[in-house]
Every structure is written in structure tokens, then in C-alpha cells.
Amino acid sequence: MPKGNLRICKEGHRFYKSSDCPNCPICERARKPNTGFLALLSAPAQRALIGAGIKTLKSLARHSETHIASLHGMGPTGIKILREALRKEGLSFRTEKK
Missing domain, CATH: 1.10.150.20 (5' to 3' exonuclease, C-terminal subdomain)
Structure with a gap:
């Protein structure tokens, strides 16, 4: 079972986070230079x-x-x-x- 709460970013990516950090890890990887x-x-x-x-x-x-x-x-x-x-x-x- 994934840890944290299910979140969906504005791009539609589904991810779990246990912190209050709003950043989508999928979007972050795509933006990384x-x-x-x-x-x-x-x-x-x-x-x-x-x-x-x-x-x-x-x-x-x-x-x-x-x-x-x-x-x-x-x-x-x-x-x-x-x-x-x-x-x-x-x-x-x-x-x-x-």
C-alpha cells in the first residue's frame, strides 16, 4: 500500500505524498535540466x-x-x-x- 495521500497535479499525474509539499514528482523530473x-x-x-x-x-x-x-x-x-x-x-x- 502506498504511503501518504493520493494527489493529482494540474497535469493529471497521480502520486502519493505524506508531506504537505504540493510539487508533483513526475513534473519535477520532467523540468529538471x-x-x-x-x-x-x-x-x-x-x-x-x-x-x-x-x-x-x-x-x-x-x-x-x-x-x-x-x-x-x-x-x-x-x-x-x-x-x-x-x-x-x-x-x-x-x-x-x-
């Missing part, structure tokens, strides 16, 4: 960046690490991945204003 730095991140971290309008490393570099870390869904592992992706392209997070 296959290439680029976003593909390296977890789904919550991807949603955090896309929700903030960040889809490229150049746009990411316009933000401070503190700001990105404060986004809901972004954790320490995601920050580490982003720092490395920026470094590989010769970029870095914006310097904090003091």
Missing part, C-alpha cells in the same frame, strides 16, 4: 534560483553568496556546487558590501 550548472543542484535549489530569476552563471555572479544562501531551498551543498561552478568559469559571487 540535463545540462549546465542548474543540473548539478537539487530540485529545491533549482527552484530557488529560477524563482529569483537566476538562470546563468553570469547572472548568479551578480549576487552575493549571502543573498543566494538566504534563498529558501538553497543549502550548504548547493552553495558549494555554485562556488565551484563559478570558479570553473573564472567568476565568483559578488563581494559583500561593508
